[in-house]
Amino acid sequence: MNTAWIPRQAWLLALPLMAVMVTVIGYPLFDTIRLSLTDARLIGSTGNFVGLNNFAKLVSRPDFLQALSTTAIFTVVSVSAEIVLGVLTALLLQQRFVGRTLLRALMILPWALPTVVNAMLWRLIYNPEYGALNAALTQIGLLEGYQSWLGQPQSAIWAIIVADVWKNFSLVALISLAALQAVPRDVQAAALIDGAGIVQRFRYVTLPYLAGPLMVAVVLRTIEAFKVFDIVWVLTRGGPANSTRTLSLLVYQEAFAFQRAGSGASLALIVTLIITLLAVFYARLVRRTEEMK
């Protein structure tokens, strides 16, 4: 049979998709790169070619470095906490107890909530006049008086991290719970007979089956966390004193609030580059974890 026509036919069939991709992803990406090399303003000036000037200026700007460090702290802390909490929750929900089915169903709720709704919820909890957190902490005596959790530079980022962890640990728990179903019962039984304790059983029996799916969760969560915008925007708008301004917020401010389209585009490209590098690094890690088995 002559199959030489297949590649040509295949290209033809893929053409509509390619056309859409080029229009909605290819062109904006190209245009962003073009913009990043100009000093264009959002309104008024279409800009002149300035080469890599925008990039050079950005990397020495203190607000960029501050946003980078804020984003890094947010990402590392929230993803680590989500992984630990998610795995512990999954292990708990793997035990047999009355009400397990109900809890397993409820567990997905935080993740299913829209981020904005979640953020509004936490704004109420953190409210400095009638918030539940203040009430709870003063009533059990851990706190003297009500605090403005989102209004103080030293606590605001941590308050956002807690809200983000609460929302996203349930995704990690769900992925872990699914992975736990793949741990063979015989291996668990063998470990029990061989005398492995609870920590060793987790390490040698559970973890090998959990590691792969967990790495996928880490990749997803890290990339999401690194480009975080909405939860911060609703809770603090980057304040107080820019202490919670993440890179995505800075991009927004640069490009739209300060109307510096060229410089904003450069910043957006830097964020994209960092995320791409992270993704590649993690993809290798996932492959290595899978090969270990």
Add this chain to the structure above:
Amino acid sequence: MGALEISQIRKEYGILQVLKGVDIALDDGGFLVLLGSSGCGKSTLLSIIAGLAEPTSGDVLLDGKSIVGVHPKDRDIAMVFQSYALYPNLSVARNIAFPLEMRKVPRADQERAVAEVAKLLRIESLLDRKPAQLSGGQRQRVAIGRALVRKPKLFLFDEPLSNLDARLRSEMRHEIKRLHGILGTTIVYVTHDQVEAMTLATQLVLMHNGQVEQQGSPSQIYDRPRTMRVADFVGSPPMNFISGKVSNGRFRGETCPIEFDYKGPDGACEIVMGIRPEAIGVAISGQASAIEIAADVNLVELTGPEQLISTRVGGQELVLTAPSGVDVSPGQSIRLSIAPESLHFFEASQGMRL
């Protein structure tokens, strides 16, 4: 070392009775095979011995001491699983050493024990590999190694050869028999494969529906099955059964024109006669003591050294085995000879041996 006594073990899940009062005794160094079709309770019984499940009632004694309620790791047992159950990210050497490592045995002793076991199982060259890099047979050797390394009182095998192909299965069967010969440890071995059961066991227990149908040596089980069920389960092809009546000292087949002087035990007149395929011969010339009947050949299956001949006698099918040299073909009428001393008799209502 390890004498095992199982008394009145019952296991119930709600109203479902999985084990209905099982009694088994096994001497130190014995090789006990639990044989039965799936769902007979043999694996549940093994789990109870291992401590992976607790009995509803009853007791398990190892060397005279009750082990019910004792943590699996403290029972001095080791178990080999059908799925091998190796630790996926540990090397072969560490898999074998694992029970020692968990018991904080000094590193040097661990290494010596692993080397010894590896030599015994001929897997020295595999010690650095991961389980995923091994074939099924090699994995099962490693799993056996992990069980051997601790020198427990009792070995439990849960259908260890069922995942292997036919050739490997017989190879590993020899291996297990060889190891039992060398080490002389007590073994409880669960299988549904009667060849494994017959060849390995010193004591064979046939289970059915949560109860022990018969316990005995393989030859006792084969030569003197206590019930029709045992007779039917053990032996391939299975025993032929012919229902009939005994009156005035003569047995008359119901669906099959067979009639002879009944010299078996008394006690029932509704009787099922059992005859193993290899106890039926193709009659050449009239032997004085043999029972002879006419039969039509339906089907001839050559297995290599012998052939399975399915014949029809009246309304009844009789299967016999004959050397491959015997010349028969479908449609042919032949005469079958049956030696009276090779007959088994069961009473018809309960299927108990007479």
